[in-house]
Amino acid sequence: MPDPTDNNMRAATIAVLVENEAGVLARVIGLFSGRGYNIESLTVAAVDETRRISRITIVTTGTEMVIEQIKAQLDRLVPVHKVSDLTMEGAHLTRELALIKVVGRGEHRVEALRLADAFRARVVDATTESFVFEMTGNADKIDAFCALMRPIGLAEVSRTGAVAMLRGATGLTA
Amino acid sequence: MSATQHADAAALTMSGAEVVLRALKDQGVEVIFGYPGGAVLPIYDALFQQNAIRHILVRHEQAAVHAAEGYARSTGKVGCVLVTSGPGATNAVTGLVDALMDSIPIVCLTGQVPTHLIGNDAFQEADTTGITRPATKHNYLVKKSADLARVVHEAFHVARSGRPGPVVIDLPKDILINKAPYQEAPPADQPHRSYRPQVEPDMAQIRKAVALLKAAKKPIVYAGGGVINAGPEASRLLTDFVRMTGFPCTNTLMGLGAYPASDPQFVGMLGMHGTYEANLAMHGCDVMLNIGARFDDRVTGKLSHFSPGSKKIHCDIDPSSINKNVKVDVPIVGDAGRILAALIAAWKDDAAQPDREALAAWWRQIDAWRAKDCLRYVQKGSIIKPQHAVKRLFEITQELGKETFITTEVGQHQMWAAQYFGFDKPNRWMTSGGLGTMGYGLPAAMGVQIAHPDALVIDIAGEASILMNIQEMSTLAQYRLPVKVFILNNEYMGMVRQWQELLHGGRYSESYSAALPDFVKLAESFHGVGLRATSADDLDRVIREMIAIDRPVIADICVDQKENCFPMIPSGAAHNEMILGPGQEGGVAGVTDEGKVLV
Known part of the structure; x- marks a missing residue:
């Protein structure tokens, strides 16, 4: 039971299965802005074309009471099929994809490639003075890689935001 | 267009506007409150050629929605509104938010510019679904004639079921003019793809509630608009339950009439301008049974001081109302009427008896608070109070x-x-x-x-x-x-x-x-x-x-120009810090800076 005097913030990764219809993302985002909830990241894509289902993954932070509210508010939107708080449901995988552009010459190029190798980032574009790396991982890993690249010549970052799924045999279905 | 589509098109005899009216009629609509304009002329033309639905011409679209709210609230039916695009829709917004906040079932049809002009800043175009998204329980923009009948039926289902609320259907003019197929409403027992409000309560929770209630020494029943929305039967059941148990009952502003005001077990309205006895009973109770109310800030006063010693049972059809403002001990999700029926059945099954001795002492305390006569005023002289x-x-x-x-x-x-x-x-x-x-x-x-x-x-x-x-x-x-x-x-x-x-x-x-x-x-x-x-x-x-x-x-x-409304719980104060009128105890001090921030 959430305790209103508990001001401890926690992160929550919430998976939401929704009708793939116009306006559904606006409803979800409007709910967060209208009620003052945080969005750390939000991703959305169709996952079942025949049944017209999309999956939204939201990473948010709040007190236990706020997270409970977020789930209840999401669940009462008409086109929402299912809301699952992966953080509470158990062990889950979180992955994010990032494209990272690093610009530099000489020693900086060598160092960038060496670090990319250590982080298992792939080179997907190269010129004589730049690389674009592609990497997949959780947010912390991408943060760490970007921090290392900053003094070397970090020029641009594009990230997808997190997608997530429970470990094990249980599947989330609408 | 294929040959079969041609054949289908030929079989269509109704315009979109006629399909809309047919669906309204099948949904039981007898009256629609509205105001015409360019984008909804096809519906007005169809209205002119039928007698099943009566149209009431208002003088401002906001009034159309409030009129539909009055109609809905006094009948238990869905109120229906028809306005044009652009300013017609934006004028209706205040009424829609009003209905959203008070859970009133409304279906509001708004005209829209033809589909090929949407997004072009056409005359009297507004992004109605965008503007009304946070103003409604749900809204629709119909872009295909084939969806029209289904959407109207679904809108009524969404408006009246679960926690009721306003629903907007935005209707582009070409969709109203073009021929469209009619479909009957789906059978009532066919579940919606994604929207399935919980109506029946969880019996385990009901039993927990009964266990708390029968052990209560200082209980109170706090009933709100949800009981009214659940239909007159819910009010009868509330009355039965309160009389069976001998508990005191208070109603919220939205719940007035859910329990008879003339009954001796009614302690009056609670909240900012509620009675002294209702607010002190809420503050001092040991078990609170909230049915169909939402711990609104006008009711709770200062949250950290709200009914500090009580176990709280909260019955609400909307799970997002539970633990939103006040942490409760026994949440029960469901329709207020079904919950009351289940509570009565479980109370009887259990052969539960209230603690009569404790209850008598509790009533003596309440009667002492009542003796303050907090609504007393003095009418003397010619100035009307x-x-x-x-x-x-x-x-x-x-x-x-x-x-x-x-x-x-x-x-x-x-x-x-x-x-x-x-x-x-x-x-x-x-x-x-x-x-x-x-x-x-x-x-x-x-x-x-x-x-x-x-x-x-x-x-x-x-x-x-x-x-x-x-x-x-x-x-x-x-x-x-x-x-x-x-x-x-x-x-x-x-x-x-x-x-x-x-x-x-x-x-x-x-x-x-x-x-x-x-x-x-x-x-x-x-x-x-x-x-x-x-x-x-x-x-x-x-x-x-x-x-x-x-x-x-x-x-x-x-009337007297200087009269103030008392009793009053000042902003940011607790129930037991309420102020009574002049000549009674308690001054008008006590509003903190923290309280001044509150509305």
């Missing part, structure tokens, strides 16, 4: 025994109406509780009178609020609706003035109602009758005359 005006209105309607419906605007008069007019039945009291919309009462009364042509319908108003939708006097005249407007005229936005007096050093910034119209002449110019009472001696005569006239009446009751 506003409380006295409402009390006499109530007493005279009682004496006449007419079926009476009350609507209100928003402000001091609204609170006095809630305090001094007793409601023994549900659906007789229409007020803007959540949004607090000045201008609600007159159009709402119009909707009530349409639904109940022979009843006495009175809008208890203030002179400031009434001017916000005064144009509807013209609608009353057109449809010969004998609505009575009972203005408690103190020449101030009274609640604003009261707060300025209590919180802002008596600096009455912009709260004086200057340059008021002559309400008697105003009524006459709108083909109604105007009456005025300036002295206490006039009051009864004016009330009786107002009721006797079978036409729209404005009764301008000139």
Whole structure:
């Protein structure tokens, strides 16, 4: 039971299965802005074309009471099929994809490639003075890689935001 | 287009507008409140050629929604609205938010520019679904004729089921003109793809509630608008349960009438302007049973000091209401009527008996609080006390025994109406509780009178609020609706003035109602009758005359300009810090800086 005097913030990764219809993302985002909830990241894509289902993954932070509210508010939107708080449901995988552009010459190029190798980032574009790396991982890993690249010549970052799924045999279905 | 599509198209005989009207008729719509315009002309043309649905022409789209709210709240049916695109839709927004906050079932049809012009900044184009998304329970933009009938049926289902609310259907003009297929409404037992509100309560939770209630020494039942929304049967069950247990019962502003006000177990309304006994009983109880109320800030006062020693049972059809403001011990999700039926059955199964000795002591305490007589006022001399005006209105309607419906605007008069007019039945009291919309009462009364042509319908108003939708006097005249407007005229936005007096050093910034119209002449110019009472001696005569006239009446009751509304829990204070009127204990001090921030 959430305790209103508990001001401890926690992160929550919430998976939401929704009708793939116009306006559904606006409803979800409007709910967060209208009620003052945080969005750390939000991703959305169709996952079942025949049944017209999309999956939204939201990473948010709040007190236990706020997270409970977020789930209840999401669940009462008409086109929402299912809301699952992966953080509470158990062990889950979180992955994010990032494209990272690093610009530099000489020693900086060598160092960038060496670090990319250590982080298992792939080179997907190269010129004589730049690389674009592609990497997949959780947010912390991408943060760490970007921090290392900053003094070397970090020029641009594009990230997808997190997608997530429970470990094990249980599947989330609408 | 393929050959089969051609064949299908040839078989279509109805225009989109006709499909919309057919679906409304199949959904049981008898009356629609609206205002025409370019984008909805096809629907107006179809309305002209049929007799099943009556159209009431309002004078402003906001009033159309409030009228539909009054209709819905007084009948339990879905209220229906028809407005044009652009300004028609934006004018309706206040009414939609009002219905959203108070959980009133509304379906609002809005016109839209033709699909090929959407997004082009066309004449009278507005992003209606974008604007109304946070103003509705759900909304639709119909872009394919094939979806039209299904969407209308679904809109009614969404509006009336679960926690009721307003639903907008945005209808591009080409969709209304083109031929469209008709489909019957899906069978009631066919579940929606994604929207399935929980109606039946969890019996394990019901048993936990019964265990708490039967052990309670200082229980209270706190019932709200959810009981009204669950239908008159829910109010009967609430009354049964409260009488079975012998517990005290309080109602929220939205719940007035859910439990009979004349019953000795009723301790009055609770909250900011609730009774002393209701608020102290809430503060001091050991078990609270909340049915269909949402721990609104007007009810709880300072949250950290709200009913500190009690176990709380919260019954609500909307899971997001639970643990939103107040942490509860036993949440029960479901329809208020089903929950009450289950509670009664479980209470009987358990052969539960309340702790009679403890309960008797609790009632002695409550009666001691009651003895404060917190709603006491002194009517002496010729200046009419506003409380006295409402009390006499109530007493005279009682004496006449007419079926009476009350609507209100928003402000001091609204609170006095809630305090001094007793409601023994549900659906007789229409007020803007959540949004607090000045201008609600007159159009709402119009909707009530349409639904109940022979009843006495009175809008208890203030002179400031009434001017916000005064144009509807013209609608009353057109449809010969004998609505009575009972203005408690103190020449101030009274609640604003009261707060300025209590919180802002008596600096009455912009709260004086200057340059008021002559309400008697105003009524006459709108083909109604105007009456005025300036002295206490006039009051009864004016009330009786107002009721006797079978036409729209404005009764301008000139009341004490300085009267404040008490009791009052100041902003940011707890229930046990409420202030009583002048001459009673408790001053007007005690509003903290923290409290001043609150509305």
